[in-house]
Amino acid sequence: MRFLEAENVSKHFGGVAALSNVSFHVDKGEIVGLIGPNGAGKTTLFNVICCVYPPDSGIIKLNGSKITGLKPHHICKGGIARTFQITKSFGNMSVRENIMIGSLFGKESHGSLRIAGEESRQLMEFTGLIGKAGIPAGSLISADARRLELARALAAKPEILLLDEVMAGLNPSEVGEAMKLIQRLRNEMGITIFMVEHIMKSVMGVSDRIIVLESGRQIAGGTPKEVSENPAVIEAYLGEVRET
Amino acid sequence: MTSRARTLAIWAAILTILLTLPLYAPGYYISLLISILMWIILAVGWIIFSGYTGYISLAVAAFFGLGSYMTVIIWPILPSFPLVIIAGGLASGFFAILIGFPCLRIRGPYFIILTLGLSELVKYISQIYEVRVRGALGTILLGGPSSEVFYYSLIIIAAITVVTAYFVKNTKFGLGLFSIKANEEAAEAMGVDTTRYKLLSFGLSALFMGFAGAVMALRWTYIDPTVAFNPLITFQVTIMAIFGGMEDFRGPIIGATVLTLISEAFGIRYPYHYMGLLGITLILLVKFLPTGLMGVISRLYIRKKIVGALDAVS
Numbered sequence: 001m002r003f004l005e006a007e008n009v010s011k012h013f014g015g016v017a018a019l020s021n022v023s024f025h026v027d028k029g030e031i032v033g034l035i036g037p038n039g040a041g042k043t044t045l046f047n048v049i050c051c052v053y054p055p056d057s058g059i060i061k062l063n064g065s066k067i068t069g070l071k072p073h074h075i076c077k078g079g080i081a082r083t084f085q086i087t088k089s090f091g092n093m094s095v096r097e098n099i100m101i102g103s104l105f106g107k108e109s110h111g112s113l114r115i116a117g118e119e120s121r122q123l124m125e126f127t128g129l130i131g132k133a134g135i136p137a138g139s140l141i142s143a144d145a146r147r148l149e150l151a152r153a154l155a156a157k158p159e160i161l162l163l164d165e166v167m168a169g170l171n172p173s174e175v176g177e178a179m180k181l182i183q184r185l186r187n188e189m190g191i192t193i194f195m196v197e198h199i200m201k202s203v204m205g206v207s208d209r210i211i212v213l214e215s216g217r218q219i220a221g222g223t224p225k226e227v228s229e230n231p232a233v234i235e236a237y238l239g240e241v242r243e244t
Numbered sequence: 245m246t247s248r249a250r251t252l253a254i255w256a257a258i259l260t261i262l263l264t265l266p267l268y269a270p271g272y273y274i275s276l277l278i279s280i281l282m283w284i285i286l287a288v289g290w291i292i293f294s295g296y297t298g299y300i301s302l303a304v305a306a307f308f309g310l311g312s313y314m315t316v317i318i319w320p321i322l323p324s325f326p327l328v329i330i331a332g333g334l335a336s337g338f339f340a341i342l343i344g345f346p347c348l349r350i351r352g353p354y355f356i357i358l359t360l361g362l363s364e365l366v367k368y369i370s371q372i373y374e375v376r377v378r379g380a381l382g383t384i385l386l387g388g389p390s391s392e393v394f395y396y397s398l399i400i401i402a403a404i405t406v407v408t409a410y411f412v413k414n415t416k417f418g419l420g421l422f423s424i425k426a427n428e429e430a431a432e433a434m435g436v437d438t439t440r441y442k443l444l445s446f447g448l449s450a451l452f453m454g455f456a457g458a459v460m461a462l463r464w465t466y467i468d469p470t471v472a473f474n475p476l477i478t479f480q481v482t483i484m485a486i487f488g489g490m491e492d493f494r495g496p497i498i499g500a501t502v503l504t505l506i507s508e509a510f511g512i513r514y515p516y517h518y519m520g521l522l523g524i525t526l527i528l529l530v531k532f533l534p535t536g537l538m539g540v541i542s543r544l545y546i547r548k549k550i551v552g553a554l555d556a557v558s
Contacts, residue, residue: 050433076435084433090426093419101423104416105435111416156435 001064003028003192004049004080004160009058011044011216018044019055019216026160031186031193033207033224035200037236040213042196043085046162050075050082062160079107081158083149085165085196091138095129096120098137098148099155106156116155123151127181142169146178154185161185163195167202175199179206204228212236262399266392274391278463280504281398282456286477287484287496288405289452292412293445294482295490298425299348302360304481307336307450309366309472311457316383316467325389325462329397332458333451340450344443351428360475367473374469382468385461394463401459405452409493412445421445483526489536498537 002025011019019041026032034042048055051070059068062078070078081102090098099120104110124130127147132140137148146166153161167178179202185191197203203210204224212220212227214236220227227233266274286304294301311332318328347358374381388394412418420441423431432438461467480503488499503522511518533539 052429052433071437072432073435073437076433082433084430088427088430088433090423090430093422093426097419097422101419101431101434101436104419107435109435113414113416113419116416152434 002026002061003063004194005061006045006049007059007061009045009048009055009060011041011048011053011055017216019048019213021058022213022216022218023058024211024218024221026192026194028159028192029186029190030208031182031195031206033203033210034194034196034213035198035203035210035227036213039215041216042213043164044216045213046082046164046196049162050080073105076105076156076158077107077109079157079159080162081106081153081156081160082162083146083153083164083166085168087142087145087149089137089140089145089148089152092136094134095124095137095140095148096133099123099151102152102155103157106158108157119155120151123155126154127151128177143171143174146170150181154191158191160192160194163193163197165196165198167197167199175202178202182206259403263396266395271391274395276504276508278391278394278398279508280501281395281402282460283480283484283500283504284497285398285402285405285452285456286481287488287500288402288409288493289449289456290481290485291490291493291496292405292409292452293442293449295485295492295496296413296418296421296425297442297445299351299442299446300356300359300482301446301449302356302475302478302482303340303343303363303450304453304478305473305475306359306363306366307340307453308457308460308477309370309469309474310336310339311454312461312467312472313370313457314454315385315458315461319385319387319462323387325393325397328462329401329455329458332461333454336454336457337447337451341443341447344446348439348442348446360478363473363475363478367469367475370473371469382466382471385465385467388462388465394459397459398456401452401455405455406493406497408448408452412448413492417441417444483522485536486526487529487536489538491535491538495536495538502537 004026006025007023009019009022010017022045034045036042047053049060051067051072051074054068059066061067062080067075067078090101096117100113100116103116103119121133124133127150129144129147129151132144137145140148146169150166163182167175170178182193182195183206186193195203195207207224209222210224210227211218212233219232219236220230262277265277286308290301290304293299314332314335315328318331343362347355347362350358371381412421420431420436423434423436424438424441428438457472461472464471484499484503485496486499487503488497489495507518529536
């Protein structure tokens with residue numbers, strides 16, 4: 001039984017096929033990268049997995065049970081947490097409160113503000129947000145906003161984490177830190193990672209497997225090496241790849 | 245004295261003065277306080293939903309009026325004061341949850357217009373019912389309790405409302421509501437059951453408005469749809485909460501008190517000037533002080549603390 005599995009998922013927006021017959025799986029403990037040119041359907045796929053909207057056809061299973069048709073908060077409680085490509089922090093709430101929301105309402109939801117506060121302190125330490133507990137999330141600089149997205153998602157105690165371009169806007173040394181952090185999440189905390197990323201070097205560096213989407217279709221899949229040598233992928237990316 | 249102890253002491257002092265007031269104050273002040281307490285209940289009740297979730301509801305009059313009408317229906321059959329209050333609150337609370345199912349899917353200005361429209365709809369339906377079906381407009385309610393009883397019951401209800409608003413804000417429930425206000429999509433993705441949270445706080449908020457309506461029906465002794473479902477009630481409450489601040493219960497208390505006193509002083513003699521001035525004040529407030537009077541007070545307080553700390557250092 002696969003951990004997260006999609007079978008023939010399709011999604012149209014008006015006449016545009018954002019996803020057509022996409023099938024993939026992510027096993028427990030894997031780091032899987034999802035790449036593709038702009039408009040390939042990567043964020044749409046994340047939104048379908050998180051039940052922001054239902055697919056037109058196809059099903060998605062978590063631990064063998066169907067999750068399509070549920071609501072996003074069920075998905076989070078079921079063990080899938082996500083970050084957003086365009087950061088969606090609770091802007092007028094403090095950094096600490098933002099993370100507390102994840103702890104209070106996530107997979108192991110509970111009602112203790114004290115425990116949530118303590119977990120929030122630990123995650124601020126883990127993600128490098130120490131000293132920013134009281135700052136309104138809306139006034140964080142972009143790198144810290146990304147850290148907060150990650151900390152908040154981790155507070156929900158996910159089994160699998162969907163990262164949507166969590167490294168966008170980071171400088172090269174911050175990207176290096178983020179890569180190490182993602183590996184620690186898997187190696188030390190046992191969290192499965194499914195990540196969309198535009199920075200080729202980093203996604204190739206950390207992923208066990210890569211899935212490539214183009215115009216809503218899955219054009220390739222395999223180890224980073226296989227994918228980078230695949231002619232279809234090279235063609236899709238020609239003139240698009242920007243090495244960082 | 246710590247700031248927490250000082251806050252408690254101030255509240256205890258206010259409560260003591262309020263509780264002993266009927267022993268020595270002239271009747272006029274009791275009437276004035278009854279009206280202030282009514283507005284406090286409505287405005288604090290209003291922020292439990294609208295202040296915390298950011299969904300601006302203009303259905304205050306619907307819930308207030310429904311509470312009043314429970315008194316109209318029950319009082320002639322069973323004249324028990326506590327019974328009509330509880331019935332009025334519960335009726336409004338359940339009605340809110342009922343209309344909340346469809347309404348709370350809509351956001352922003354559409355939600356505001358929808359709630360105002362619904363409130364007016366309830367008013368016209370009850371008007372049609374009274375004129376066409378019952379054949380008489382309005383009901384006179386006799387045999388209500390004395391001013392002191394009204395006064396003390398409103399203090400109790402106001403206290404419960406304030407304590408509820410406090411606990412809702414400072415628990416998991418409140419953080420969930422605030423996350424909906426900040427970003428509903430992210431709240432849902434973080435595991436907050438936004439639909440259930442919105443419904444619960446909408447119902448809770450209407451419960452207190454219903455309590456107030458049920459009490460005031462007996463106080464006013466005459467109720468018809470234009471009195472009970474008067475949209476001016478809604479606008480007053482909204483203005484009071486925005487004027488005072490909607491972040492916690494202190495804002496609407498200040499807003500309700502200040503505006504009731506001003507309206508008592510000028511509103512009766514110069515009603516149109518008063519309304520015009522109120523409108524201009526509201527526009528200026530929303531434009532320049534979105535956190536209300538309470539926001540100004542806490543900013544001054546923080547500045548004083550910082551200045552004090554700097555003085556201590558130098």
